[in-house]
Amino acid sequence: MVVGIKDAAKLIGISVISLCAVLVCTMFLNFYIDILEIEPLIASEAAMLFYDAQVSTAKIVCAVSGGCLLVTSVIMLLFYIRHYIDTHKKELGILKALGYSNLKIAGNFRVFGVSVLIGSAAGFSASFLLMPTFYDLQNKDRILPEISIRFHPSLFFCLVLLPTAAFACLSVCYAACRLKAPVLQLIKDSPQTPAKTKKQKNEPDCPFLAGLKKSTLRTKKTLVFFIAFASFCFSAMTQMSASMDTLSSRMMALMTLIIGLVLAFTTLFLAITAVVRGNTKTIAMMRVFGYSQKECCRALLGGYRPASYIGFALGTAYQYALLRIAVDLVFRDIGDIPAYEFDVPNMLASLAAFLFFYELMMYLGAERIKKISVKEIMLE
Amino acid sequence: MIRINQIKKSYGTHENRALILKGISAEIADGDFVVILGASGSGKSTLLNVISGLEQPDSGSVTYDGTDITAFNDRELTAFRRENVGFIFQQYYLLPNLTVEKNVRMGADLAGNSDYRSVLKAVGLENKLKKYPGELSGGEQQRVAVARALAKRPRVLFLDEPTGALDEATGRQVLDYISCLQEEYRFTVVMVTHNLNIAEMANTVIKMNSGMILEIYTNETRKNAREIGW
Numbered sequence: 001m002v003v004g005i006k007d008a009a010k011l012i013g014i015s016v017i018s019l020c021a022v023l024v025c026t027m028f029l030n031f032y033i034d035i036l037e038i039e040p041l042i043a044s045e046a047a048m049l050f051y052d053a054q055v056s057t058a059k060i061v062c063a064v065s066g067g068c069l070l071v072t073s074v075i076m077l078l079f080y081i082r083h084y085i086d087t088h089k090k091e092l093g094i095l096k097a098l099g100y101s102n103l104k105i106a107g108n109f110r111v112f113g114v115s116v117l118i119g120s121a122a123g124f125s126a127s128f129l130l131m132p133t134f135y136d137l138q139n140k141d142r143i144l145p146e147i148s149i150r151f152h153p154s155l156f157f158c159l160v161l162l163p164t165a166a167f168a169c170l171s172v173c174y175a176a177c178r179l180k181a182p183v184l185q186l187i188k189d190s191p192q193t194p195a196k197t198k199k200q201k202n203e204p205d206c207p208f209l210a211g212l213k214k215s216t217l218r219t220k221k222t223l224v225f226f227i228a229f230a231s232f233c234f235s236a237m238t239q240m241s242a243s244m245d246t247l248s249s250r251m252m253a254l255m256t257l258i259i260g261l262v263l264a265f266t267t268l269f270l271a272i273t274a275v276v277r278g279n280t281k282t283i284a285m286m287r288v289f290g291y292s293q294k295e296c297c298r299a300l301l302g303g304y305r306p307a308s309y310i311g312f313a314l315g316t317a318y319q320y321a322l323l324r325i326a327v328d329l330v331f332r333d334i335g336d337i338p339a340y341e342f343d344v345p346n347m348l349a350s351l352a353a354f355l356f357f358y359e360l361m362m363y364l365g366a367e368r369i370k371k372i373s374v375k376e377i378m379l380e
Numbered sequence: 381m382i383r384i385n386q387i388k389k390s391y392g393t394h395e396n397r398a399l400i401l402k403g404i405s406a407e408i409a410d411g412d413f414v415v416i417l418g419a420s421g422s423g424k425s426t427l428l429n430v431i432s433g434l435e436q437p438d439s440g441s442v443t444y445d446g447t448d449i450t451a452f453n454d455r456e457l458t459a460f461r462r463e464n465v466g467f468i469f470q471q472y473y474l475l476p477n478l479t480v481e482k483n484v485r486m487g488a489d490l491a492g493n494s495d496y497r498s499v500l501k502a503v504g505l506e507n508k509l510k511k512y513p514g515e516l517s518g519g520e521q522q523r524v525a526v527a528r529a530l531a532k533r534p535r536v537l538f539l540d541e542p543t544g545a546l547d548e549a550t551g552r553q554v555l556d557y558i559s560c561l562q563e564e565y566r567f568t569v570v571m572v573t574h575n576l577n578i579a580e581m582a583n584t585v586i587k588m589n590s591g592m593i594l595e596i597y598t599n600e601t602r603k604n605a606r607e608i609g610w
Contacts, residue, residue: 208478208485215477285473288434289532290462290490292455374434 011080011115014073014167016266018119019126020259021069022159025062026127027134029155032058034135034147041145050143057326064322070163072229072267073116077167078174079222081109083274085178092179093186106176113168120160130255137249209295212282213303220278226271227304228311234264234357235315236322238350239343243323246338264357272365275300276372283369284376297366308358316347382408382431382536382568387440389426400426401437402591408584410535413562413569413602415579418588424572425540427588431570432465432538433457462490466534466567468558470544472521474513480524481509487532496531502564503527503557519550526557530565537562539571543578548610555581556605577609 035054042048085092095105131149139146206214217224237260245253276283283296320342327340389401400423408414408431418424429435431442433449441448449460466487474483480500488496500506503523513521522542529537539558543551559581562569571582579585580603587594 205481208482208489211478211482211485212475215475215482219477281473282475285475286486287458288461288467289487290458290460290465292458292462 007084007111011077011112013266013270014076014080014112014115015119015122016262017069017073017076018116018163019123020263021066021073022120022123022163023127023130024069024259025066026124026155026159027131028058028061029159030127030131030149030152031134031138031147032062033152033155034150035144037150038145038147047143050141054138054144060322060326069263073167074170075222075225076270077112077171079226079274081112081171081174082178083278085175089186093183093188096179096183096186102176102179103172106172106179109171109175110168112171113164116167117160117164120163124156124160130251133251137251209299212299216275216279216300217303220275223271223275224304224307226267228307228314230264230268230271231308231311231354231358232315232318233260233267234354235312235350236260236319237263237315238353239316239346240319240323242346242350243319243340243343247323247327247340265361268358268361269364271304272301272361273368275304276365276368280372280376283372284374287372287374293366293370296369297362300369301362301365305358312351312354316350381410381445383441383443384408384427384431385441385443387427387430387437387442389423389430389435389437400591401430403440404588404591404593405440406586406593406596408568408570411566411568412584413559413582414571414584414586415582416570416572416586416588417574417576417579419574421590422588423591424574424588428538428540428570428572432467432536433460464535466529466532466537468522468525468529468537468539468542470541472513472518472525472545474521474524474528476513478512479509480505480511480513480516483513483524484527484531487528487530491531491533493531493533496527499527499531499561502530502561517550518546519553522546522550522554523557526554526561530561530567533565534567536568536570539569541573542571543573543575551610552605552608559605575610580608581605 032055035051035058039051042051092105096102128149128151135147135149138144237256241253241257241260244256279300283300286296286299287293323340384404384406387401387404388399390397390399392398404423404427416424416427426435430437433442433452437450441450443449444460444464449457452460475486478486484496484500488494488499497506497509500509503526505520505523505527508516508520508524513524516524522545526542537558542558543554546554555578558569558571569582571578573579580599582599583602584596584598586596
């Protein structure tokens with residue numbers, strides 16, 4: 001077997017994202033389906049307004065969180081398959097040379113769907129653990145008739161089985177496309193020449209370390225996205241969590257905070273690991289030549305810092321816009337919703353925590369770089 | 381002057397332990413062209429790695445003008461390599477996402493050498509500055525590796541089978557460049573090879589077998605890359 005369960009296990013990032021997405025979507029979709037059933041029982045206009053607001057919230061949360069996390073999972077999956085094929089070119093080339101078809105080899109990549117199955121099943125189960133508390137919170141105002149938890153098999157199919165099958169198919173199709181490269185190109189493991197843009201051709205001469213920093217960013221664009229996404233999650237979820245404590249409930253605030261931190265940590269950790277792993281030979285060669293660990297870290301990891309700040313800024317704007325919409329549009333007719341304003345101290349606290357968190361992750365990356373021996377260059 | 385004294389080096393543990401270097405001693409004079417000659421598995425590459433500070437020996441010492449580099453920690457060894465040595469490997473190890481110019485600047489920037497283009501000119505690659513390694517032939521890639529190592533202005537240049545992946549004509553050309561540049565800049569060359577003919581280019585030949593030095597001899601007349609057999 002070309003690709004095994006061990007390789008699928010490395011897609012822990014996709015499992016974590018699936019878990020978060022399915023957890024949020026199951027909870028709100030289940031609530032959405034259950035709340036629809038009480039519509040005929042609503043008697044007063046105030047209750048109807050509250051009902052509409054609850055329905056809209058469920059829809060928005062599912063669409064925004066689910067959509068955003070789905071896109072990220074897809075990008076992460078494609079990135080990993082590409083990375084896997086790049087690092088196993090020789091073996092795949094030999095299989096092709098022996099006569100295995102692209103589709104036959106690519107078929108093995110279906111095990112990547114397992115990572116989605118694990119994540120989504122865990123998310124689905126976790127949502128049912130949290131649901132009683134969530135429903136109690138929704139019922140405590142007694143504005144609406146009692147909403148009770150019901151299990152909907154269609155949700156299990158749509159949020160667990162369907163994504164697993166879809167991701168498995170996507171893995172196979174994408175792998176089949178990537179494997180279209182000629183056999184010799186795969187076997188020889190010849191370095192791919194980066195496509196030169198007009199800007200690059202005319203770009204002024206710069207020192208080696210600056211050039212390496214630029215080239216690392218240019219060749220690993222997906223990682224720029226992941227680092228920005230991690231910062232986005234951290235910023236949006238921590239700030240949203242603080243606001244939700246006042247606007248919604250402590251439970252929702254805590255859930256948002258945990259999801260945000262888990263997503264940010266996993267994504268950033270995987271991105272930094274990918275940067276270090278993808279540059280092992282470069283780092284080893286730099287160490288052979290006498291570049292210090294600090295110089296290696298600055299050239300390879302330092303370039304991502306601006307992306308993380310942009311991610312943080314976008315996250316801040318996103319959470320503000322989302323809560324503004326919720327308060328001004330969805331809950332505008334509900335009387336006892338507290339006023340919502342942009343919380344500067346909260347943003348500054350989140351920024352300080354983010355800076356600490358980001359530098360801690362960079363320190364972990366630097367420690368990984370430190371462990372790379374100059375011998376790596378001789379182990380081919 | 382490089383003094384190698386009773387170097388022992390082994391790999392593996394317990395019953396799988398293999399003694400690769402069994403007490404090697406030798407001296408290399410400044411500006412010398414030394415070839416370490418031996419069959420595959422004789423320990424020549426391990427010796428080169430130990431002399432150059434890429435690996436630490438189990439025992440023994442390697443001194444550069446009286447300073448023992450085997451007592452250095454990782455940071456000190458990095459600083460030592462930065463200031464003193466250049467490397468050329470059989471597999472080139474160029475950085476594929478950087479242009480020829482940037483690859484050469486990898487060495488040049490460490491020495492503050494802004495005249496790195498003259499080295500590129502010396503190896504005949506002045507017209508390939510903006511090319512990527514993947515766009516070059518094997519010989520051209522090895523010449524970039526030569527330029528990268530020399531742009532660093534090393535005191536000692538270490539070469540591990542530099543022509544191992546090249547055809548005869550290209551191999552001769554690369555050796556010719558190294559030999560000419562050594563005569564011009566007077567750095568010390570320590571080259572590992574299994575090719576007896578290449579050893580004829582050296583002043584001093586250290587012949588190894590099974591982790592021991594069989595003999596050390598001096599060539600009375602050095603041959604150039606075009607004169608040696610292949």
